[in-house]
Amino acid sequence: xxxxxxxxxxxxxxxxxxxxxxxxxxxxxxxxxxxxxxxxxxxxxxxxxxxxxxxxxxxxxxxxxxxxxxxxxxxxxxxxxxxxxxxxxxxxxxxxxxxxxxxxxxxxxxxxxxxxxxxxxxxxxxxxxxxxxxxxxxxxxxxxxxxxxxxxxxxxxxxxxxxxxxxxxxxxxxxxxxxxxxxxxxxxxxxxxxxxxxxxxxxxxxxxxxxxxxxxxxxxxxxxxxxxxxxxxxxxxxxxxxxxxxxxxxxxxxxxxxxxxxxxxxxxxxxxxxxxxxxxxxxxxxxxxxxxxxxxxxxxxxxxxxxxxxxxxxxxxxxxxxxxx
Amino acid sequence: xxxxxxxxxxxxxxxxxxxxxxxxxxxxxxxxxxxxxxxxxxxxxxxxxxxxxxxxxxxxxxxxxxxxxxxxxxxxxxxxxxxxxxxxxxxxxxxxxxxxxxxxxxxxxxxxxxxxxxxxxxxxxxxxxxxxxxxxxxxxxxxxxxxxxxxxxxxxxxxxxxxxxxxxxxxxxxxxxxxxxxxxxxxxxxxxxxxxxxxxxxxxxxxxxxxxxxxxxxxxxxxxxxxxxxxxxxxxxxxxxxxxxx
Numbered sequence: 248x249x250x251x252x253x254x255x256x257x258x259x260x261x262x263x264x265x266x267x268x269x270x271x272x273x274x275x276x277x278x279x280x281x282x283x284x285x286x287x288x289x290x291x292x293x294x295x296x297x298x299x300x301x302x303x304x305x306x307x308x309x310x311x312x313x314x315x316x317x318x319x320x321x322x323x324x325x326x327x328x329x330x331x332x333x334x335x336x337x338x339x340x341x342x343x344x345x346x347x348x349x350x351x352x353x354x355x356x357x358x359x360x361x362x363x364x365x366x367x368x369x370x371x372x373x374x375x376x377x378x379x380x381x382x383x384x385x386x387x388x389x390x391x392x393x394x395x396x397x398x399x400x401x402x403x404x405x406x407x408x409x410x411x412x413x414x415x416x417x418x419x420x421x422x423x424x425x426x427x428x429x430x431x432x433x434x435x436x437x438x439x440x441x442x443x444x445x446x447x448x449x450x451x452x453x454x455x456x457x458x459x460x461x462x463x464x465x466x467x468x469x470x471x472x473x474x475x476x477x478x479x480x481x482x483x484x485x486x487x488x489x490x491x492x493x494x495x496x497x498x499x500x501x502x503x504x505x506x507x508x509x510x511x512x513x514x515x516x517x518x519x520x521x522x523x524x525x526x527x528x529x530x531x532x533x534x535x536x537x538x539x540x541x542x543x544x545x546x547x548x549x550x551x552x553x554x555x556x557x558x559x560x561x562x563x564x565x566x567x568x569x570x571x572x
Numbered sequence: 573x574x575x576x577x578x579x580x581x582x583x584x585x586x587x588x589x590x591x592x593x594x595x596x597x598x599x600x601x602x603x604x605x606x607x608x609x610x611x612x613x614x615x616x617x618x619x620x621x622x623x624x625x626x627x628x629x630x631x632x633x634x635x636x637x638x639x640x641x642x643x644x645x646x647x648x649x650x651x652x653x654x655x656x657x658x659x660x661x662x663x664x665x666x667x668x669x670x671x672x673x674x675x676x677x678x679x680x681x682x683x684x685x686x687x688x689x690x691x692x693x694x695x696x697x698x699x700x701x702x703x704x705x706x707x708x709x710x711x712x713x714x715x716x717x718x719x720x721x722x723x724x725x726x727x728x729x730x731x732x733x734x735x736x737x738x739x740x741x742x743x744x745x746x747x748x749x750x751x752x753x754x755x756x757x758x759x760x761x762x763x764x765x766x767x768x769x770x771x772x773x774x775x776x777x778x779x780x781x782x783x784x785x786x787x788x789x790x791x792x793x794x795x796x797x798x799x800x801x802x803x804x805x806x807x808x809x810x811x812x813x814x815x816x817x818x
Contacts, residue, residue: 427687430663431680434671437660444620444654445672445731446646447680455681501662 268410272403281474284406286514287413288470293494293506294420295463300492301500302429303456304436305355306363309370310491312350313461315483317343317468319377319384322393322478332396340465346373347461348454355453367485374483389479393472400476409470416463423459424503432456493531497538499545508547573598573767574650574735579618579628579638581611588614590791592628596735596769596784601761603778604771606788612771613655615788616739619769620652621645632735646675651733653724655740661713665704668712668723670695672730695730701763702726702756718749722756729760736760738770742777750774754781779803 272280296310321339324330350369354362377384399408423429435442435449443449472478490513498509520527542549576594589611596602604612617623619630621642630638637645660668673691674680699705702722712723721741728736741757742750754777761768772778778785779799786796787808795805802808
């Protein structure tokens with residue numbers, strides 16, 4: 248009873264946030280609409296990473312690659328082939344997932360740090376291809392002026408387009424998070440040996456998680472192109488991978504929506520502190536140190552804990568009253 | 573039901589198990605005893621596929637399972653608990669068992685249905701049979717040591733095994749907890765028709781509950797037989813029981 252009340256409250260809160268987000272572009276200056284759209288794309292990317300890092304316990308160190316592959320696949324398909332946009336939109340995340348499967352297939356044979364190191368190596372290989380294959384990717388110059396249909400190319404058009412797919416992806420991720428697959432994945436994170444002892448094929452499960460996560464990273468890549476109409480090799484560079492890793496840490500590994508908070512903090516810092524100094528990462532670093540000391544569960548994790556504590560207190564109080572009467 | 577035939581396993585030239593022999597008949601309660609480092613845990617790891625034997629065979633229901641991965645062996649009907657409490661710390665007690673039940677029902681890869689409505693009845697039945705029903709919503713990491721060990725067994729039951737392998741189920745328990753746990757294990761064996769293989773340090777517990785006892789020493793099987801026979805065996809007394817007394 249209490250729980251369903253609670254869920255209703257959360258649902259209302261989400262609806263209010265969504266309505267606000269839909270109304271924002273009408274009031275906000277174009278620049279802020281654009282920043283919000285950047286946050287959406289980054290948030291989706293961080294969420295997809297957290298599926299495997301926070302919930303899957305895998306050392307997915309080079310997740311940016313799949314974002315870049317999605318973005319490049321979309322840009323290349325739109326510029327080099329005559330395929331309609333919706334088809335490119337569906338195919339590009341699938342390309343990212345296919346690359347995710349290939350790299351994941353090798354990586355799950357190793358554990359922890361070795362997994363991460365191998366992924367960085369294989370991922371850097373893909374970065375090198377994008378960087379060196381000038382004829383196809385224009386190397387360091389990247390591809391600019393990707394033709395996006397008019398209705399999605401204005402800032403507010405892109406904003407709504409991205410918001411729509413963000414919400415869609417988040418719902419899908421939430422369903423997966425609560426499914427037996429998602430629960431089993433968390434069990435694997437806690438204890439892979441125990442999982443195989445209860446009959447779970449751990450490697451197959453992990454590969455599946457990587458494929459799903461890289462698919463969503465691919466979607467984020469496509470949305471990036473819709474917003475920016477360009478791609479460049481930095482999308483595949485390990486620095487970006489590290490950045491989204493930090494976002495998950497900032498927001499809280501073990502919560503569902505934490506990475507969104509982490510992405511918002513990081514993008515906001517980069518945008519607003521970046522105006523004053525190019526050393527904005529310094530502030531990010533200090534923030535990270537403070538966080539590890541004071542909020543080891545992340546920003547979102549902190550609030551969830553507070554929330555649960557107060558709820559437990561209420562429940563205890565209710566029990567006491569019940570016992571007295 | 574289970575037959576371990578002349579199994580060897582070494583780690584970096586150290587022979588952990590060398591020539592282990594074990595026979596477990598259906599419905600039996602079998603104990604493996606031996607001093608620390610005798611190779612009991614290694615033997616269990618070899619049976620459940622966590623390790624692959626260098627030599628020898630493990631036969632379960634007439635089938636050689638020594639080369640199968642752990643999850644396939646579990647599917648054949650062997651579930652186990654671990655010596656060091658090995659649960660899913662960040663999941664609730666309920667989910668700990670539910671993971672195993674869902675795996676048994678082959679639903680672990682289902683992506684679309686909400687898990688919290690699945691396998692609820694089966695999971696609750698297992699939790700009530702081991703007496704953890706009042707702690708279902710606690711995080712497994714917050715349980716007491718004794719409850720951890722019980723949860724271990726509950727997770728193993730989630731697989732509806734034919735055979736249960738328990739690695740020191742009462743390690744670190746008080747005498748009261750120990751007798752309660754052994755009582756639980758005997759009750760489970762009867763009600764579920766389980767075959768149970770366990771290892772244990774407490775000799776009273778072993779000789780009171782086991783129908784057959786296998787003694788290991790330096791990785792080798794010295795004898796397997798009825799409790800009386802094992803007690804009267806000279807070699808065992810020298811290697812183990814007598815040594816403890818003297």
